[in-house]
Amino acid sequence: MILLNSNAQQIFWLGRYLKRIQYLCSQFPFENNEDALLYAHAFCLPAFDVSSLNELVLDAEQPSSFGWQFQYAKDNVQDLRGLISAKAYAELNQNIKNACVNAAYICDVVDECHDVMEAESEEIFLFFKLGQCIEQLDRQLRLKQKIEQTVVELKQITALMKPVGWVALSETLLEFTRHQDLKGFYQLSDGLQHIFEVGTCDS
Template sequence: MLLLTSNAYNIFWLGRYLTRIHFLCQHLPLQDDEHAKQLISALYLPAYDAASLTALLFDSEQSYSFSQQFSIAYDNVQALRGILSVQSYAELNAMFKSAKSNAVAICQVISDVEAVLEAESQDIFLFFSLGKYIEKLDQALRTQQECHDSLEKLDILANALSDYGWEDYVQVWQKFKVQPDLSTFNRLNAHLQQMFGVVT
């Protein structure tokens, strides 16, 4: 299946949003203020301790809340209805509707949502994985954690993207690997947006 650029972009961001939610779910329950402050600083969140960060994530009115992020991911699924298999779309629709604005339910269902998407066609899997590991790399760099696994996965994906005429991205990726930090990541991310036809 040959994906339209707009579909590939939606799949990419679906991978990023779901991975972002999953990352924060893994830190619950937030009880250590110092750990919470590290997350707040790394992700530039408007909170100041474990309690305020938890309140932020569980407040459906906040843009970085589980509910808001999950809602955006659901919008991406709706935009992809025409290219997802009938079974996958039905499963995803049911999962999103069952969790809705319930933060605890969202954290419980997020792995199942990812599994459905990763079982889709090769093209969907490719761009979903690209979004997933770009987000993981972003998180690791921001929180100053080891990122070897994400670098390995993105290296494999870069080779696969060569078949899509993404040689320019592959060259930028190779340069990024020489000095993988937030500054070079921002340039890589900007180039990715250009590959999707998004003006930054």
């Protein structure tokens, strides 16, 4: 299989969007102002208390809402048609549709989509997992949460990606381990974007 850089990036972002939805769902509804303000400040959201943040998350007009995040994920799935199996494509679309129709289903959708992607080729699943880990690292740094286990997982993923030509990713991650803060993360993100644009991921 030949996995184009653009396809790899779409899989990566699908992982990021779904991981973002999963964490937000685990916190929603926010119940105290301190947690709400911490989250809103970390992600530069126009909310000033529990009520305004909960309303924003449900407001389909807001880019940080569940609705927008699912639309981003849906767009990525559409772009992967023909790359992933017809069965996986149908299941991903159905899962996202169910979550949009029934809010109670949102917290389950990421796990189910994860299982769908894991059944695809190892290379496809690695880019999906990479996206999930990068999203998790971003959130942990913004909210000042522990990142040690995520860094370990990223090292494992990047080691598995070397055989498909992504050697530079290990070098980029190594630089981050020397500066494990938001500035280092932005440099990691820039390095990853550069690899998606010019790196090799053919197999």
